Amino acid sequence: MAKNKMNLIQIGGLLLLLVVLPLGSWYYLQTGLNYRIQALNELKDIAPLADFELVNYNDSLVKAERFADQLVVGHFYTGANKEAYFDLLQRMEEQFDERKDVYFLTFRAGTDIATRAESAQLLLDSKVEDPEQFFFLHGDAAQIAGLAKTMKLDGAVQSGSLVDNARLFFADSAMVRSTYDMNNAEDLKLLIKHITLNLHPIEEPDIIFERETEK
Numbered sequence: 001m002a003k004n005k006m007n008l009i010q011i012g013g014l015l016l017l018l019v020v021l022p023l024g025s026w027y028y029l030q031t032g033l034n035y036r037i038q039a040l041n042e043l044k045d046i047a048p049l050a051d052f053e054l055v056n057y058n059d060s061l062v063k064a065e066r067f068a069d070q071l072v073v074g075h076f077y078t079g080a081n082k083e084a085y086f087d088l089l090q091r092m093e094e095q096f097d098e099r100k101d102v103y104f105l106t107f108r109a110g111t112d113i114a115t116r117a118e119s120a121q122l123l124l125d126s127k128v129e130d131p132e133q134f135f136f137l138h139g140d141a142a143q144i145a146g147l148a149k150t151m152k153l154d155g156a157v158q159s160g161s162l163v164d165n166a167r168l169f170f171a172d173s174a175m176v177r178s179t180y181d182m183n184n185a186e187d188l189k190l191l192i193k194h195i196t197l198n199l200h201p202i203e204e205p206d207i208i209f210e211r212e213t214e215k
Contacts, residue, residue, distance in 0.1 A: 043170075043177040043194060050150040052143075055111055057119040057136035064174070067103055071198055072171040073191070074105040075182070076148045076156045077136075080164035084182050086126040088168075093128045095192070101200040104134045107148070109141040109162055151176050172198050 049072065052064045073092065075085060089104060096102045108119060119136040123129040139147075141162065148157040153176075156165045168180045170191060178194060180187035 042190070043172070046169075046176040046178070047150065047152040049171045049174040049176060050147040052137070052139070052147055054107070054137035054139045054143075055116065056131070057116050057123065057138070058131055059116070060131070062135055062137055067105070067171075068174045070173075071102045071195055071200075072105055072169075073102070073195070074107065074169045074171065075167070076144065076153065076162055076165065077106045077108045078162060078164045081166045081182060082122075084166070086122060086128075088182055088188065089123075089128045089134065090126055093130070093134070096195070097130075097133070099133075099199065102133070102195060104128075106134075106136045107144050108136060108138050109144045111138045111140060153179060170194050 049064060049067065052062075054062055056062050077085065092104060106119070108115065110116075116136075116138055119138070120129070123134060123136060128134045138144075142160070145157045145160055145162045148162060149160070151169065153165075153167055153169055155163075155167050157163065166182045168182050168191065169176050170178050170180070178190075180191045182188065
């Protein structure tokens with residue numbers, strides 16, 4: 001009787017090892033794959049990231065080519081939805097601060113010193129004043145509106161002029177892939193999902209072993 005019980009336990013262990021665990025692993029991998037495929041299918045090639053050379057809030061010149069192979073979240077800022085927008089930037093900074101492939105671009109009409117100073121203060125007040133990741137880019141009104149039009153950002157520009165809007169865009173490898181309403185919680189979840197699933201693999205540094213010097 002004890003021998004039969006032991007055989008049953010052994011058979012159960014083999015079934016767990018050979019059947020149940022592989023099926024569970026397959027299901028887990030398949031679910032993750034389906035999730036990724038669904039997320040990638042949500043992204044479209046809307047328009048190329050517009051070419052630009054604009055003045056940043058810190059007076060440096062920033063060119064679009066800097067972000068050619070990176071992930072970009074952008075917004076054409078008019079002052080509307082200020083609280084919601086800078087709250088979003090704070091959350092993004094908390095989540096993606098250590099990433100070297102995620103950038104946040106805010107486009108604003110106005111190149112005068114006062115406008116740029118106000119932009120710098122907005123970033124400072126929001127604790128996202130990081131010139132390597134957060135950019136507040138300035139151009140004249142027609143130029144900024146033209147960029148929004150080139151990137152086909154419906155709702156950000158009307159009749160050739162930038163208008164109050166709550167639209168964000170996500171670009172990957174210099175291609176605008178999707179847009180979102182910053183006041184819509186589900187849209188923001190979608191944005192974070194799209195960023196996360198497109199993050200570049202982190203390259204681990206090579207480990208170098210040094211031989212001990214013979215004494």
